[in-house]
Amino acid sequence: MPGRQASGMDLGEQGRLDVLDLVIMAAVSASALAFYLAFLSKSPLVYGVDGPYYLVQVRQIERTGTLKYGDPPLAFYVFYALSALLGDRVMGVKIGTALSAALVVLPAYCLLKLELKGRLPPALGSLALAFSPHLLRLSCDFLKNLMGSVFLMAALCFFVLSTRSGDVRMALISTAFLLLSELTHSLAFAVALALLLLYGTIKAILERERALLIVKLM
Numbered sequence: 550m551p552g553r554q555a556s557g558m559d560l561g562e563q564g565r566l567d568v569l570d571l572v573i574m575a576a577v578s579a580s581a582l583a584f585y586l587a588f589l590s591k592s593p594l595v596y597g598v599d600g601p602y603y604l605v606q607v608r609q610i611e612r613t614g615t616l617k618y619g620d621p622p623l624a625f626y627v628f629y630a631l632s633a634l635l636g637d638r639v640m641g642v643k644i645g646t647a648l649s650a651a652l653v654v655l656p657a658y659c660l661l662k663l664e665l666k667g668r669l670p671p672a673l674g675s676l677a678l679a680f681s682p683h684l685l686r687l688s689c690d691f692l693k694n695l696m697g698s699v700f701l702m703a704a705l706c707f708f709v710l711s712t713r714s715g716d717v718r719m720a721l722i723s724t725a726f727l728l729l730s731e732l733t734h735s736l737a738f739a740v741a742l743a744l745l746l747l748y749g750t751i752k753a754i755l756e757r758e759r760a761l762l763i764v765k766l767m
Contacts, residue, residue, distance in 0.1 A: 566662065573672050574658050581679035582651035583690055589643040600642075604629060607637035607638050623732040624693040646688050649696040654679045656702035663709055697737025700730035704741050705748070712752055 566574075594600060594759035602618075603625070609617035610629040616622055632641025653751070654675040678684060687695035704726035710717035718739070731738035 557676055566659070569660065570658075570668060570671075574655055574675070574735060577654050577658070577672065577675050577679055578651045580676075581654055583649055584680065585647035585650045586644070587618060588685070589647055589688065593639070595639055595642050596688075597692075599690055599692070603642050604638050607632050607641065617730045621693065621732050621734055623729065624696045624734070627696065642692070646692050646695060649692075650679070650684055651690055653684070653695070653702055656699070656706040659706045660702065660709065663706070663713075693734040694737055697730045697734035700726045700733060700739050701741040701744075704730060705744055708745050708748065712749065 559734075589596065606616050606618065606620070606625045606704070607629045609615065610625060616625060627647045628638075628642045630641075632638045633647050635641050635644070657678050658671045658675040661674045665671060673713075684695070685686060688697070704723045707719045707723035707726060710716065711723055723745070725740065727741055730741045
């Protein structure tokens with residue numbers, strides 16, 4: 550990321566985050582966290598048909614350090630860490646799910662800030678995502694997908710930064726998040742990879758057309 554300012558994180562001239570942006574992001578994320586904690590805590594059980602599956606995997610990690618069933622492992626180890634911290638498997642899974650829902654809005658805000666002017670579009674966009682029925686659905690059944698979406702969005706955000714700034718560090722961070730999505734859920738990884746390839750292809754085509762236009766005008 551080319552430089553930092555005391556007031557915030559530099560995402561380029563249009564995408565620069567200042568203190569107010571950080572406050573908005575924190576407010577949306579905290580609101581999402583409070584909402585999902587309240588929603589998931591309405592029942593003493595983990596929601597969804599796969600709820601027991603997550604608890605079985607966490608219990609197996611407690612006993613043996615490994616998964617009972619083969620699966621991308623990262624989400625289960627995060628749930629295990631939270632369960633060990635709280636002393637409760639169910640709460641560990643629920644809080645891990647709520648944290649995922651709260652965190653996914655942060656890269657979403659940054660992406661919208663990069664593409665759109667002002668604070669209102671990214672604020673409304675991240676708010677709409679936080680309380681969308683799709684995210685709510687993920688929090689009920691597809692917990693690994695939800696956590697993988699955090700890494701998916703982060704990978705895309707840093708990839709866009711790398712293509713705009715030419716900063717290799719941003720590309721490396723994007724790759725790291727892409728690998729984290731693979732360790733969380735194969736579908737999240739596939740979607741992230743597809744989006745990165747699509748964005749990169751479109752950008753390459755546009756840059757080529759721009760270069761040809763400049764040559765014609767010279």
